[in-house]
Amino acid sequence: xxxxxxxxxxxxxxxxxxxxxxxxxxxxxxxxxxxxxxxxxxxxxxxxxxxxxxxxxxxxxxxxxxxxxxxxxxxxxxxxxxxxxxxxxxxxxxxxxxxxxxxxxxxxxxxxxxxxxxxxxxxxxxxxxxxxxxxxxxxxxxxxxxxxxxxxxxxxxxxxxxxxxxxxxxxxxxxxxxxxxxxxxxxxxxxxxxxxxxxxxxxxxxxxxxxxxxxxxxxxxxxxxxxxxxxxxxxxxxxxxxxxxxxxxxxxxxxxxxxxxxxxxxxxxxxxxxxxxxxxxxxxxxxxxxxxxxxxxxxxxxxxxxxxxxxxxxxxxxxxxxxxxxxxxxxxxxxxxx
Amino acid sequence: xxxxxxxxxxxxxxxxxxxxxxxxxxxxxxxxxxxxxxxxxxxxxxxxxxxxxxxxxxxxxxxxxxxxxxxxxxxxxxxxxxxxxxxxxxxxxxxxxxxxxxxxxxxxxxxxxxxxxxxxxxxxxxxxxxxxxxxxxxxxxxxxxxxxxxxxxxxxxxxxxxxxxxxxxxxxxxxxxxxxxxxxxxxxxxxxxxxxxxxxxxxxxxxxx
Ligand code: B12
Numbered sequence: 001x002x003x004x005x006x007x008x009x010x011x012x013x014x015x016x017x018x019x020x021x022x023x024x025x026x027x028x029x030x031x032x033x034x035x036x037x038x039x040x041x042x043x044x045x046x047x048x049x050x051x052x053x054x055x056x057x058x059x060x061x062x063x064x065x066x067x068x069x070x071x072x073x074x075x076x077x078x079x080x081x082x083x084x085x086x087x088x089x090x091x092x093x094x095x096x097x098x099x100x101x102x103x104x105x106x107x108x109x110x111x112x113x114x115x116x117x118x119x120x121x122x123x124x125x126x127x128x129x130x131x132x133x134x135x136x137x138x139x140x141x142x143x144x145x146x147x148x149x150x151x152x153x154x155x156x157x158x159x160x161x162x163x164x165x166x167x168x169x170x171x172x173x174x175x176x177x178x179x180x181x182x183x184x185x186x187x188x189x190x191x192x193x194x195x196x197x198x199x200x201x202x203x204x205x206x207x208x209x210x211x212x213x214x215x216x217x218x219x220x221x222x223x224x225x226x227x228x229x230x231x232x233x234x235x236x237x238x239x240x241x242x243x244x245x246x247x248x249x250x251x252x253x254x255x256x257x258x259x260x261x262x263x264x265x266x267x268x269x270x271x272x273x274x275x276x277x278x279x280x281x282x283x284x285x286x287x288x289x290x291x292x293x294x295x296x297x298x299x300x301x302x303x304x305x306x307x308x309x310x311x312x313x314x315x316x317x318x319x320x321x322x323x324x325x326x327x328x329x330x331x332x333x334x335x336x337x338x
Numbered sequence: 339x340x341x342x343x344x345x346x347x348x349x350x351x352x353x354x355x356x357x358x359x360x361x362x363x364x365x366x367x368x369x370x371x372x373x374x375x376x377x378x379x380x381x382x383x384x385x386x387x388x389x390x391x392x393x394x395x396x397x398x399x400x401x402x403x404x405x406x407x408x409x410x411x412x413x414x415x416x417x418x419x420x421x422x423x424x425x426x427x428x429x430x431x432x433x434x435x436x437x438x439x440x441x442x443x444x445x446x447x448x449x450x451x452x453x454x455x456x457x458x459x460x461x462x463x464x465x466x467x468x469x470x471x472x473x474x475x476x477x478x479x480x481x482x483x484x485x486x487x488x489x490x491x492x493x494x495x496x497x498x499x500x501x502x503x504x505x506x507x508x509x510x511x512x513x514x515x516x517x518x519x520x521x522x523x524x525x526x527x528x529x530x531x532x533x534x535x536x537x538x539x540x541x542x543x544x545x546x547x
Binding site: 083086091092131152153156157159160200201202203204205206207210236283285288290320321 | 396
């Protein structure tokens with residue numbers, strides 16, 4: 001009997017995929033769907049996809065306002081106000097909720113406890129009805145959410161010497177994320193996930209010592225929650241993150257979506273067999289401007305350097321600026337490899 | 339060099355606003371010229387931070403707090419500098435190009451340029467070619483500095499270069515941001531590309547001399 005998508009992904013994460021294909025997933029921003037509707041559909045139709053996310057319902061939902069992907073103002077679940085200038089991609093916070101240096105106004109932040117009211121039975125039904133590898137419907141992002149709450153520049157500065165109220169808030173936020181992940185871990189999903197962009201183009205955004213002090217313990221708890229419940233843990237992090245990859249491996253992270261090409265596949269080779277590279281293919285240069293041959297080479301270099309009976313997922317993002325033919329070619333090449 | 343200025347530079351590198359201000363007062367009391375305080379106490383500290391940032395020895399937060407201390411210091415010194423007739427070394431108009439909201443890199447470049455004694459006018463994000471050129475004209479700027487982090491908005495840089503040429507203004511166009519390369523810079527005929535903020539500030543200063 002042919003292996004299910006769920007089993008294929010698990011075998012890949014466990015480095016036991018000796019004879020199956022490389023599991024596939026595509027990320028799309030709304031931009032892709034309305035700019036290239038035909039290619040968008042063709043890609044969906046021409047390949048088998050291995051990942052899913054369970055639908056569920058909530059007893060109560062946190063208040064949000066507007067649409068994150070439309071031009072104008074969007075207010076997220078925490079009350080953070082985004083200004084967006086481009087349809088189909090996200091905007092940026094221009095008016096922070098926490099304006100005081102000592103975080104005395106942090107009471108204005110809403111912790112979206114409502115997200116804990118999701119229906120476990122519905123999640124389990126969805127998991128049962130599908131043979132895809134199911135990822136939970138929540139995604140903690142402590143560093144980014146703090147930036148959205150306080151504004152990027154101020155948050156970075158506050159991190160150098162955090163005021164007491166900020167540290168207290170970080171604990172509350174972390175406690176909320178732990179409870180949310182725990183509830184998701186009690187469902188039948190296969191994996192939990194989290195995200196935070198940690199790199200600029202050629203370095204980490206913050207000192208690794210600060211990372212170790214404030215964020216490593218949080219990620220450790222999230223990964224431990226997943227593993228305690230027999231789930232895999234996935235993470236997304238953009239930029240040049242080379243210096244924290246060993247730390248994430250140490251914490252037991254199963255799969256990382258990172259900018260492979262901004263670091264260079266050669267430098268990542270050392271992690272082959274230790275973590276699964278959950279994509280990607282370079283969306284800064286290759287996907288927008290590369291030739292089909294360059295795409296072939298890029299995919300092959302990922303496979304040659306990072307595959308070890310698993311350890312790779314064929315993934316990329318179909319986002320602003322992408323050449324749709326290149327997106328198609330990425331999956332064609334993966335398919336031709338195995 | 340005076341120990342007060344050495345200490346000032348060291349506190350600035352650690353982002354210690356209060357200490358920097360106290361030492362400025364001390365230096366003034368000691369009769370050190372405001373221009374010397376600016377250059378040897380404040381700007382020299384920022385240069386050290388810039389070099390360390392370039393070598394990945396310090397990161398964005400360290401740069402931001404050092405710049406905050408520098409700004410507090412220059413604000414305090416300003417009246418004395420004006421009195422002495424000290425002028426900025428040149429004027430830069432900076433912004434993130436139209437369609438792009440990323441501004442961390444742009445802010446760092448701005449701070450490094452200020453750290454070289456340049457007057458930097460920040461137009462913010464989502465800045466059109468017309469806005470850059472109008473601001474450059476109004477301020478008789480030496481430089482227009484464009485930041486872009488998205489491949490989709492890199493094209494805007496060409497619009498800026500073309501408009502600068504069409505309007506015949508003297509400002510040099512400097513460009514940068516994660517996806518930008520020297521090849522791209524050559525292809526749009528911009529005056530300079532640098533991969534990092536510290537070098538950008540050095541180049542900017544050289545354009546003003
Ligand atoms: C942080 C970040 C964000 C933050 C921005 C916060 C803010 N206030 O700026 C948020 C979350 C809001 C964001 C949003 C988006 N982002 Co973003 N983001 C990043 C990330 C991780 C880091 C950028 C950064 O701040 N670096 C730190 C600074 C210090 O570095 P820097 O900007 O490169 O600047 C340095 C140099 O380049 C140079 N420099 C910079 N400007 C200038 C100017 C001059 C004149 C000179 C000389 C030098 C110079 O000096 C600086 C210091 O040395 C990058 C990853 C990456 N590889 O860069 C993605 C990245 C830029 N983002 C990306 C994307 C796709 C987006 C979104 C479209 C995502 C979405 N889901 O909708 C939105 C778009 C928002 C918009 N409309 O603009 C992509 C762009 C891909 C592409 N095709 O180009 C990247 C590359 C990530 C990726 N995986 O590919 N992002």
